[in-house]
Amino acid sequence: MASYIQEVLKELISSNQNISETIFILPSKRAGSFLLKELSTLSDKSIFAPKIYSIEEFTETVSGLHGIDNTTSLFEFYTVYKKLTPNEEQEDFETFITWAQSLIHDFNEIDRYLIDYKNFFDYLADIQDINHWYVKKEKTKLIKNYLAFWHKLPEYYKALANALLANNSGYQGLIYRAASEKIEAYSKTQTRQHVFIGFNALNASEQKIVQYLMEQNLAEIYWDLDEVFLKDRHHDASLFINQYLKNWPIYQQKTPKTGVKEYAKPKEIALTGIPKNIGQAKYLGELLASLDEETLQETAVVLGEEDLLLPILNSLPPNVKDLNITMGFPLKNAPIASLFDKLFQIHQNSAEKFYYKDVISIINHPSLQEFLGVSSSKFIDKIQTENIVNLSETEITAEFSSDEKELIAACFKDWSNNSEIALQSFQQIINFIKTHLKEEKDVLGLEFLYHFHVLFNKLRNLYESYPYLQTIKSLYQFYKEIMSTESLDFQGRPFKGLQLMGMLESRALDFKNIIICSVNEGVLPSGKSGNSFIPYDLKQTYKLPTYKEKDAVYTYHFYRLLQRAENVHLLYNTESSGLNSGEKSRFLTQLEIEKQPAHKLTHTMVSPLVPAIKTQLREVKKTPEIMAQIKALAGYGFSPSALTSYIRNPLDFYRQYILGVRDKEEVEETVAYNTLGTVIHDSLENFYKPLENKFISEEDIKNFKSRINKEVEAQFQKTYGSGPVNRGKNLLIYEVAKRYLTNFLNLELDRLKTDEIKILSIEEKLKQEIEIRELDFPVAIRGKVDRVENTNGITRIIDYKTGKVLQSEVEIVAWEELTSDYKKYGKSFQILAYTSMMEGQKNLELPVEAGIISFKNLKNGFLKFGKKDKPRASSKETAINKETLNAFHLELKKLIIEICNPEIPFREKEI
Numbered sequence: 001m002a003s004y005i006q007e008v009l010k011e012l013i014s015s016n017q018n019i020s021e022t023i024f025i026l027p028s029k030r031a032g033s034f035l036l037k038e039l040s041t042l043s044d045k046s047i048f049a050p051k052i053y054s055i056e057e058f059t060e061t062v063s064g065l066h067g068i069d070n071t072t073s074l075f076e077f078y079t080v081y082k083k084l085t086p087n088e089e090q091e092d093f094e095t096f097i098t099w100a101q102s103l104i105h106d107f108n109e110i111d112r113y114l115i116d117y118k119n120f121f122d123y124l125a126d127i128q129d130i131n132h133w134y135v136k137k138e139k140t141k142l143i144k145n146y147l148a149f150w151h152k153l154p155e156y157y158k159a160l161a162n163a164l165l166a167n168n169s170g171y172q173g174l175i176y177r178a179a180s181e182k183i184e185a186y187s188k189t190q191t192r193q194h195v196f197i198g199f200n201a202l203n204a205s206e207q208k209i210v211q212y213l214m215e216q217n218l219a220e221i222y223w224d225l226d227e228v229f230l231k232d233r234h235h236d237a238s239l240f241i242n243q244y245l246k247n248w249p250i251y252q253q254k255t256p257k258t259g260v261k262e263y264a265k266p267k268e269i270a271l272t273g274i275p276k277n278i279g280q281a282k283y284l285g286e287l288l289a290s291l292d293e294e295t296l297q298e299t300a301v302v303l304g305e306e307d308l309l310l311p312i313l314n315s316l317p318p319n320v321k322d323l324n325i326t327m328g329f330p331l332k333n334a335p336i337a338s339l340f341d342k343l344f345q346i347h348q349n350s351a352e353k354f355y356y357k358d359v360i361s362i363i364n365h366p367s368l369q370e371f372l373g374v375s376s377s378k379f380i381d382k383i384q385t386e387n388i389v390n391l392s393e394t395e396i397t398a399e400f401s402s403d404e405k406e407l408i409a410a411c412f413k414d415w416s417n418n419s420e421i422a423l424q425s426f427q428q429i430i431n432f433i434k435t436h437l438k439e440e441k442d443v444l445g446l447e448f449l450y451h452f453h454v455l456f457n458k459l460r461n462l463y464e465s466y467p468y469l470q471t472i473k474s475l476y477q478f479y480k481e482i483m484s485t486e487s488l489d490f491q492g493r494p495f496k497g498l499q500l501m502g503m504l505e506s507r508a509l510d511f512k513n514i515i516i517c518s519v520n521e522g523v524l525p526s527g528k529s530g531n532s533f534i535p536y537d538l539k540q541t542y543k544l545p546t547y548k549e550k551d552a553v554y555t556y557h558f559y560r561l562l563q564r565a566e567n568v569h570l571l572y573n574t575e576s577s578g579l580n581s582g583e584k585s586r587f588l589t590q591l592e593i594e595k596q597p598a599h600k601l602t603h604t605m606v607s608p609l610v611p612a613i614k615t616q617l618r619e620v621k622k623t624p625e626i627m628a629q630i631k632a633l634a635g636y637g638f639s640p641s642a643l644t645s646y647i648r649n650p651l652d653f654y655r656q657y658i659l660g661v662r663d664k665e666e667v668e669e670t671v672a673y674n675t676l677g678t679v680i681h682d683s684l685e686n687f688y689k690p691l692e693n694k695f696i697s698e699e700d701i702k703n704f705k706s707r708i709n710k711e712v713e714a715q716f717q718k719t720y721g722s723g724p725v726n727r728g729k730n731l732l733i734y735e736v737a738k739r740y741l742t743n744f745l746n747l748e749l750d751r752l753k754t755d756e757i758k759i760l761s762i763e764e765k766l767k768q769e770i771e772i773r774e775l776d777f778p779v780a781i782r783g784k785v786d787r788v789e790n791t792n793g794i795t796r797i798i799d800y801k802t803g804k805v806l807q808s809e810v811e812i813v814a815w816e817e818l819t820s821d822y823k824k825y826g827k828s829f830q831i832l833a834y835t836s837m838m839e840g841q842k843n844l845e846l847p848v849e850a851g852i853i854s855f856k857n858l859k860n861g862f863l864k865f866g867k868k869d870k871p872r873a874s875s876k877e878t879a880i881n882k883e884t885l886n887a888f889h890l891e892l893k894k895l896i897i898e899i900c901n902p903e904i905p906f907r908e909k910e911i
Contacts, residue, residue, distance in 0.1 A: 002564075003034070003038065003509070003510035003564065004197070004198070004222075004224045004260070004508065004510055004564070005031070005034055005035050005038050005197060005198075005508060005509075005510075006038045006041075006042065008195070008197055008222050009035070009038055009039055009042055010042060012195070013042060013043075017193060019039065019043075019047060019050055020047050020048040020049070020050055021050070021192050021193070022050045022051075022192065022193050022194075022195055023050065023051045023052075023053065023192050023193070023194045023195070024050055024051070024052045024053070024194075024195050024197065025052075025053050025054075025055055025058045025194060025195070025196045025197075026052065026053075026054060026055070026196075026197050026198055026507075026508055027054065027055060027198050027199060027507040027508055028054050028504070028505065028507055028508070029054050029057075030326055030494075030501075030505055030507075030509070031054075031197070031198055031507060031508035031509060032052040032053070032054065033494055033495075034495075034508070034509055035052060035197070036049060036052065037495050051192075055199075055206065056172065056175075058179075059175050059176050059179040059205070059206075059209070060175055060179075062178075062179040062182055062183055062186045062209070063170070063175050063176075063178035063179040063182055064168065064178075064182070065164075065165070065168055065169055065170045065174070065175045065178055066168065066169050066170075067169070067170065067171070067172060067175055068164070068169050068170065068171060069485070070101070070104065070171070070481070070485075071462065071478060071481055071482060072462075073104050073164075073171045074097055074100055074101065074104065074481075075462060075465070075466040075468065076160060076163055076164060077100055077103075077104060077156070077160050078093060078096055078097075078100070078466070078468055079163070079466070080156065080159040080160045080163055081096060081100075081156065083159070084152065084155055084156065084159060093468040093469075093470075093474050094471065094473055094474045094477065097474075097477060101531075102531050102532060102533055103153070103156070103533060104171065105531055105532060106532055106533055106534055107157055107160070107161075107171070107173060107174075108171055108172055108173035108174075109173065109532075109534070109544055109545070110157070110173065110544075111171075111173030111174050111176060111177040111205070112172070112173040112176045112177070112203040112204065112205050113203055113204040113205070113542070113543065113544055114177060114180060114204040114205055114208065115204075115542050115544070117154060117157050117158070118154050120538075120542060121150070121153040121154045121157065122154070123538065124150060124153065124533070124534065124538060125147065125150035125151045125153070127535065127538065128147060128150045129147055129150075161174055165178070173205075176203065176205035176206065177205055179205060179209060180204075180205040180208040180209055183208065183209045183212050183213070184212065187212065187213060187216050187218055190218055191218075192218075193218065193219070193220070194213050194218055194219035194220075195219070195220055195221075195222070196210055196219065196220070196221035196222065197221075197222050197224070197508060198222075198224050198507055198508025199221065199223075200224075200225070200240055200241060200553065200556045200557075200560075201240045201545075201549065201552070201553045201556070202240070202244070203545075204543075207244070207248075211248055211249070211250055214250045215249075215250055220257060221257065222257040223241050223244075223245075223256060223257060223258045223260075224260060224508065224560060224563075225237065225238060225241050225258065225260060225556070225560065226260045226261065226262055226263035226264075226559075226563050227258070227259070227260060227261055228263045228264055228596070229263070229559060230242065230245075230258060235555075236551065236552040236555035236556070237552070237555045237556045237558075237559040237560070238556075239549070239552040239555075239556075240549075240552065240553075240556070241258075245258075260563065262563045262564045263559070263562065263563045263596065264596050264597075264598055265566075265598060266566070266598040266599070266600070267562070267565065267566055267567070267568060267596075267598065267599045267600070268566065268567050268568065268599075268600045268602075269562070269568040269570065269591065269599055269600070269601045269602070270568065270569050270570065270601075270602050270603075270604070271570050271572070271588050271591070271592075271601070271602065271603040271604070272569065272570065272571050272572070272603075272604050272605075272606055273571075273572055273573075273574040273584065273603075273604070273605045273606065274571055274572070274573065274574060274605075274606045275573065275574050275575045275607065276573065276575050277305070277307065277308055277311060277518070277573060278311050279573075279606070280308065280311075280517050280518065280571045280572075280573065281308060281311035281312045281314070281315040281517075282315050283571065283606055284301065284312055284315060284515060284517065284571065285312075285315035285316060285317050286317075287515060287569060288301075288316065288317050288319070288320055288498070289317035289319060291319070291513075292319075293319070293321070295513060296319070296320060296322075296497060296498045297496065297497065297498075298511060298512035298513055299498055299499070299511060299512070299513040299514075299515070300498075300499040300500075300501060300506065300509070300511040300513070300514055300515070301498065301499070301500045301501070301515045301516075301517070302501055302502065302503055302506055302514065302515070302516045302517070302561065303327065303500070303501070303502055303503075303517050303518065304503065304516065304517055304518030304519060304520070304523040304524045305517070305518045305523055306327060306330060306502065308517055308518060309325075309327060309329065309330075309500075310333065312500070312517075320497070320498050321497065322493060322496045322497025322498065323497050323498050323500060324490075324493060324494050324495075324496065324497055324498070324499050324500065325490040325500045325501075326499070326500065326501035326502070326505040327487075327500065327501060327502050327505065328487030328488060328489050328490065329487055329488040329490065330486075330487050331448075331451055331452070331455070331483055331486040331487055331488060332483045332484065332486075334448040334451075334452075334488075335366055335367060335445075335448070336367040336433075336445075336448055336449065336452065337452075337483070338365070339362070339365045339367050339368070339429075340426060340429075340452065340479075342358070342361055342362060342365070343362065343411060343425075343426075343429075344422075344472065344475075344476040344479065345358075345476075346358040346362070347415045347422065347472050348472050348473055348476065352392065353390035353391055353392050354390065354391050354392075354393075354396070354412060355389070355390060356383050356388055356389050356390065356391060359383070359391055359396060359412075360380055360383065362411050362412075363375075363376040363379065363380070363396075363408070363411075364376055364380065367433065367445075368407070368433075370436075371404065371407065371432075371433070371436050372400070372404055372407070372408075375399065375400050375401060375404055378399070379396075379399040379400070382399065385721075386721045387720060387721035388721070389724055390724070393409070393412045393413060393414060396408060396412050397409055397412065406428065406432060407428075407429060407432045410424075410425040410426075410428040410429050410432070411425070411429065413425060415472055417470070417471045417472050418470075418472075419463055419469050419470055419471065419472065419474075419475045420463065422472055422475060423456055423459060423460050423463065423475075426452075426456045427453070427456055430449050430452055430453050430456070433445075433449060434446065434449050437449070447488060448488070451486065451488060455479075455482055455483070455486060458482060459475065459478065459479060459482070462478065463475070499511065503524065503554070503557050503558075504557070506557065506561055507557065510561075510563070510564040510565075511561075511564075511565060512564075512565060512566050512567070513565065513566070513567045513568075514561055514562065514565040514567070514568045514569070515568075515569040515571070516558075516561070516568075516569070516570050516571065517571045518571070518572065518573060519570045519571065519572040519584070519585045519587060519588055520572050520573050520582035520583065520584065520585050521582055521583045521584070521585050521586065522582050523582065523585070524554055524558060524585050524587060525550070525551040525554035525555065525585070525586075525587075526550065526551075526554065527547065527551075528547040555587070558587050570587075570588060570591075572584050572585060572588065574605065617907060617908040617909070617910065618651060618907075618908045619651075619905040619906060619907045619908060620651065620654055620905055620906040621905045622901075622902045622903075622904070622905060622906070626654075626658060627900075627902050629658045630658065630899065630900055631777045631900070633657060633658070634775075634777060634778065634779045634780070634896070634899075634900060635777065635778045635779070635780065636780070636782070637767050637780035637781055637782030638779075638780070638781050638782070638896065638899075639781070639782055639783050640781070640783050640829065640830040640833040640834065641783075641830070642656075642657050643781070643829070643833070643892075643895060643896075644822055644826045644829055644830060645657070646895070646899055647819055647820070647821075647822040647826065647829070647895070648822035648823075648826070648909070649908060649909045650906040650907055650908070650909065651906050651907070651908040651909075653899075653906065654906040658906075670728075670729045670730060670733070671716075671720060671725070671729075671730050671733040671734070673802065673803065675719055675720055676733060676736070676737060676802055677800075677801075677802040677803075678715075678719045679712065679715040679716055679719055679720075679737050680737060680740055680741065680800065680802050680855065681763075681786065681800055682715050682718070682719070683708075683711045683712060683715050683737075683741055684741070684744075684762075684786075684787075684800065685762055685763045686711060687704045687707070687711070688759055688762045688787065689762045689763070691759045691762075692759050692760070692761055692762055693758070693759070693760065694758065694759060695756065695757065695758045695759075696748065696752065696757045696758070696759060697752075698749060698752055701745050701748050701749050701752070702749075704741075704745055705742065705745050708738055708741050708742060708745075709738065711741075712734065712737050712738050712741065715737075716734060716737070740802065740855045743855070743858050744853070744855065744858065747858055747861065751791075755791050755792055756791070756792055757789055757790070757791050758789060758790040758791075759787070759788075759789055760788040760789055760790055760795070761785070761787070761788045762786075762787055762788075763784055763785070763786060763787075764784065764785055764788070765782070765783075765784050766782060766783055766784065766785060766834070766837035766838060766841050767780055767781070767782040767837065767841065768780060768781050768782075768836060768837040768840035768841060769840070770889075770892065770893065770896065772893050772896060772897060774897055775896075775897065775900055777900075779896055779900075781833060781836070781837060781892070782837070783833065783834060783837060785797060785798075785799070785834045785837070785838060786798055786799050786800045787800070788838060794848070794849055795844055795845070795848040795849070796848070796849045796850070796851070796862065797831070797834050797835050797838055797848060797849070797850040797851075798850075798851065798852070798853055798862065799827075799830060799831060799834060799850075799851070799852050799853075800852075800853055800855070801827075801852050801853070801854045801855065802855045802856070803854070803855075803856055804854055804856035804857050805827060805852050805854035805856075805857060805863060806857065806863075807860060807863050807866075809824070809827050809828075809863075810827055810828050810831060810851055810852055810863050810864065810865050810866065811828070811865070811866040811867070811868055811876060812825055812828050812866075812867055812868070813867075813868050813869070813870065813871050815887045815888070815890070815891055816891065818832075818888070818891045819891050819892075819894065819895045827852060828865060831850045831851060831852065831865045832850070832865065832880070832884075832885070832888045833888075833892070834850065835848060835850045835865075835880055835885065836885055836888060836889065836892070839885060846880065846881045846882055846885075847879035847880055847881040847884075848879070848880050849862075849864050849865070849878060849879065849880065850864070850865045850880055851863045851864040851865050864878040865878065865880065866878045867884065
């Protein structure tokens with residue numbers, strides 16, 4: 001397959017043009033490299049290499065200006081803005097950049113299209129005046145300031161242009177305008193022929209430059225567009241070139257260099273819809289795996305989205321031995337980038353202490369984990385154990401060794417909106433990691449570090465040159481601005497193996513086999529974008545490019561890639577929802593409608609084979625080792641909570657009580673329900689414990705009420721550790737605890753008006769041996785009962801619950817259901833277990849009452865356990881006698897026998 005560059009060179013050589021003395025101008029440097037390669041294969045003798053420019057390099061040469069990046073343009077613009085704006089009206093730099101970037105983009109367009117800036121901005125200001133409706137004849141100050149801004153735009157433009165030109169520099173549009181103005185002077189110094197190859201959408205400056213050189217017989221431009229599109233004047237691919245062929249005066253005198261006839265030749269075009277970007281990457285890997293080395297040499301993979309680069313690199317098959325990547329790896333995707341990003345974020349607020357999650361995210365970051373592994377793990381354990389929510393720099397650095405303190409101090413020292421300290425800190429972090437990183441182990445990591453070192457040096461130069469990066473927020477803005485354009489260039493052999501590139505990198509290049517990914521609307525073409533102050537109608541009036549023209553640019557690139565290709569795979573994402581979703585590109589529909597007779601077009605949908613997942617409940621067989629653990633637990637004593645855990649889900653019982661696996665301890669930012677329960681229980685224990693075997697008096701309760709504030713504070717300090725309880729939700733929960741205790745003690749006072757209450761025991765530890773003939777080892781149940789009292793001669797066993805409990809939850813109908821439904825009968829089971837232990841250990845006189853006091857349902861008072869004959873029976877038996885306990889023991893023994901039976905595995909339940 002002959003490429004277009006090769007065809008042009010052949011024509012030039014055949015016309016006896018001196019190639020060495022020819023100046024070639026191409027859309028990109030990449031295309032220039034391919035031109036040299038093609039020239040080396042065509043020339044049968046040694047020649048001097050011709051001069052080759054990209055269009056940006058050529059305009060800089062003609063204009064005599066050097067280009068500056070967008071970041072420097074913003075700084076220069078702010079300097080100009082401050083000079084032109086009274087002090088009292090000036091905006092700070094952070095506010096300025098929110099609108100200045102769009103304005104510089106518009107300045108760039110105005111210059112590239114050689115528009116008279118003064119008339120243009122006056123027109124724009126008049127539009128804004130008309131659009132801004134106001135009822136009163138007199139304009140308000142806000143409206144006056146708003147309109148004044150639009151009238152100042154010509155001043156801003158002129159001042160910025162003059163300031164840049166004085167330094168022989170310029171943004172791209174300004175350089176283009178200057179080049180178009182100086183092209184006549186440039187042409188007078190030239191005798192060499194200029195050849196433009198591979199261009200399509202030329203701005204007004206480029207058109208003026210090319211036309212003038214052609215009129216002086218110093219240039220020729222070769223249009224790479226097939227006749228199929230040139231003849232179709234409604235096709236977007238030919239939108240620009242047909243305009244030039246029609247409107248350029250030079251083409252009234254000479255024939256344009258067109259005549260490409262490649263698109264109508266036989267091609268195999270496969271359209272493939274695949275869900276998700278990762279699906280495209282995996283499918284691409286399958287396509288490449290089927291290609292031999294020779295075919296791969298003539299293959300290019302074009303990515304519509306740069307985010308596909310990493311998934312595709314990870315999906316390349318083993319047969320891809322040589323790979324050349326033109327795109328570059330975005331620096332923002334480097335692992336260490338997230339560390340710097342996080343540091344910027346946590347230092348933007350001016351809080352004296354750092355939030356514990358931010359601290360953990362830094363010291364636990366993969367880039368630092370290798371150096372801080374042991375120390376960071378110990379520190380994280382301390383944070384979780386002591387429930388520390390906010391930490392100061394001193395508290396953090398104290399936990400690390402002297403060697404690590406330098407790194408930790410750089411991360412957490414007080415930046416206080418001081419950009420210089422921030423920049424120093426970043427360099428210290430980079431130097432520390434570089435010093436401790438083993439070069440042979442992580443070459444790529446060192447490469448990332450070097451690029452960040454260069455990036456922060458660039459930020460420091462900007463900070464020292466311009467006095468505007470004083471706050472961390474503004475520094476972060478420009479860090480992100482620079483990061484968006486920085487990338488690591490891959491080293492490869494540019495003309496060997498598989499070519500991996502973006503759409504713009506493919507300009508003027510041709511390949512036999514093409515695979516294009518993400519051919520979706522919003523990607524190819526990119527669709528509308530509103531980063532401009534110039535309304536659509538004004539753009540049309542002044543012939544500035546709108547989204548329609550931008551879509552036409554993508555159309556040209558897309559179809560030009562297909563012109564000489566023989567095998568084409570076009571992949572698109574079929575996912576209709578979520579991130580990176582989109583509809584099929586209009587280009588694909590267009591291909592199907594405009595299908596050429598020689599084209600073999602296929603359209604398939606690929607769906608990944610997802611096997612049906614069978615929901616299989618797990619089970620664990622009881623090995624001798626497990627049985628040994630069960631016997632030990634049985635001898636020590638099953639707690640009511642352990643037994644109800646088994647009723648709820650045997651696998652949870654196995655994990656928690658046999659394996660001893662507990663939930664990971666986390667920092668408790670908001671007081672948890674169990675913490676609130678512990679505070680209430682421990683407070684009541686401290687109140688009532690001294691009254692064991694005594695009658696309660698009103699004076700006792702009033703004394704307890706006076707101690708509530710102090711007691712709750714002490715219990716929170718003991719249970720909640722360093723967690724804050726003086727603000728937010730925690731303050732509300734703190735007040736709830738006090739209210740619970742107050743309400744409970746008020747209930748006690750009301751009871752004392754009619755009842756005589758004697759405290760028998762508070763938080764007493766109990767244990768009862770259970771005789772089970774089927775088991776040849778001792779079994780016991782154990783627990784701690786919250787309160788046992790005697791009310792008017794009746795013994796009551798009471799369990800406190802800080803949550804809401806209803807009367808129906810402490811009633812049963814059928815005894816066999818007691819150990820089958822945790823949700824319905826779990827609380828009844830616990831009550832009866834405590835009663836059984838009390839009766840076995842204390843020889844209580846039966847009958848007794850047992851039940852729950854629910855702090856969220858105090859109005860119903862003591863919720864007694866009850867046994868009903870029928871589910872909806874109005875009457876129930878609340879007295880627990882020997883018969884009741886015998887019935888309970890029967891179910892209890894069945895449950896324990898099941899737990900201890902080696903033939904019955906721990907089977908998971910659906911919860």
